[in-house]
Amino acid sequence: MRKYHHGDLRSALIEAGLKLLADRSADELGLREAARSVGVSATAVYRHFPDKGAFLAALAAEGLRQLGAAQRDAAERVGGGSAGFAATGAAYVRFAIANPALFRLAFSASGVQDASCLAPGGGEAPSNDAALLLRDHSRNLSTDQAASRQIALRAWALVHGLALLILDGQVVLDDAEIDSVVSGFAPVKN
Amino acid sequence: MRKYHHGDLRSALIEAGLKLLADRSADELGLREAARSVGVSATAVYRHFPDKGAFLAALAAEGLRQLGAAQRDAAERVGGGSAGFAATGAAYVRFAIANPALFRLAFSASGVQDASCLAPGGGEAPSNDAALLLRDHSRNLSTDQAASRQIALRAWALVHGLALLILDGQVVLDDAEIDSVVSGFAPVKN
DNA sequence: ACTAAATGTTGACGTTGTTTACATACGCTC
């Protein structure tokens, strides 16, 4: 005997969406499918999200949160510092491998617009842990603003590219090689 | 007075597809839409492609060809060598910016499976110009196979990540800064 | 000229995102 009102449909949908993203990609994920999997009618979703994009954005936000947490954990496990920086990089790539669809979604253009802490003029404080860790670690490596921006940019681009090349099957790396590629990163004068 | 037979529908569809990818993304691109835009019925497409995936794969292959050509041009324009390597990197990022949907498609997992020249054991000869340029330039920087693989990996990851971060709006860079980030790349001992 | 293959069309099926109109349940005030 199901109740007419679900209780907390919004979170249930998000949880179901995350579960579905384990084997489907984000654009194979259907609104109706998500609704079906929590046992609710297709259009009930629209009481909690204006459209599919908003639903995906919510999933993306959750993905970003999980990524940040994984990175923070990894950095603390090695005692922070510059080893911690490398650890956040490896954690970034491993998170992508472990959650391909969620990772992709978190950084897709339709996702939440503000993973970025790298607007040209320094920008505002990043709103998520992943970006915050990147900014702080980069600042530790150089007090000069332009230099630390370059460091952040290169570090982010490196792990982001590596992650996606692996996800797309363009490149095949074992765990050790991931560490080696990521930690071989070194700030360069320009 | 249109003929019943089109003449060369396959190439016409590909051309139309490329044109459509200028403002739609690859999964917003519809088979029916492509067919419509060359003035042919929806199902005519199936005489030339087994399914939508095959159509997109053909577009991806063309994208990869264009990317390789742009990189080769760029490298030759600066006289090859290690400046040429940097030029291919910048060209990679600029191509992505100029053709976002096509670039994404070219490297999506469903695309042609072999942009990669970076299988673990050296792998086979790459089948496209982009990968070939990467391999050759990396080999010029180190005769040691493992080292040149690392160089290629890092270089590719850097430009790939940078390109996608820019496309996804996670990061905002002007032209000069792209050059600076890309050419600041330096091989590191690990 | 006849036939077989290649190519294009029509119509249909099941799926999707979304809208509109309607139904039910919760929480508030009296």
Place this chain on the structure above:
DNA sequence: GAGCGTATGTAAACAACGTCAACATTTAGT
């Protein structure tokens, strides 16, 4: 507690999509 407004869920419908099956027309080879 009765009544009522709002939050929440449902049902039916629409257009668009990918794809299949059956049919039509054109081309090419004997």
